[in-house]
Amino acid sequence: GQNIDQPTEMTATEGAIVQINCTYQTSGFNGLFWYQQHAGEAPTFLSYNVLDGLEEKGRFSSFLSRSKGYSYLLLKELQMKDSASYLCAALDSNYQLIWGAGTKLIIKP
């Protein structure tokens, strides 16, 4: 079956760095997405990886290892506004997104 695993909740301190891990098992693979979702709002796109390696975009970076079925989202210089849920989603062979349950990130001052 298809499955996405990510931690349910993480806590970090303002100004610090946090890494949110995601492992996936899908029928075929056409890339991995990370989305940010604030409470009561729709998800917003953060990153897309289809090749192995690290993609950096400002304070956020995303890493993918296709051989290990593993990705992480790295958030640097955390700000209070980064408190949100972070959703990992893999694109399967039918170009359908398989969603993880999301990781709720709590930022403390």
Added chain:
Amino acid sequence: GAVVSQHPSRVICKSGTSVKIECRSLDFQATTMFWYRQFPKKSLMLMATSNEGSKATYEQGVEKDKFLINHASLTLSTLTVTSAHPEDSSFYICSARGMRDHEQYFGPGTRLTVT
């Protein structure tokens, strides 16, 4: 970037009535649109996938006669919740896929409350 709009953003309706939610891709042509629902503190649940000009493909457990989907043009898809019940209260989100298969853009969501 690509913009997807949803209307209405919030709706309250009485049990037994029907509600229509519109999803529009504003600056690109969406060959495929997806409808999701999300319960509080839960992840997105795909309800159906709709392709322009053809019938929607519903996920297992989603009643197609209750959740009517129409994708009449490359920029508009509608979801109609028929004979709504309080348990249909949820956050409904659409997304649209552009010409490149990996692109998928989300609308802002519609909060439905059935009283």
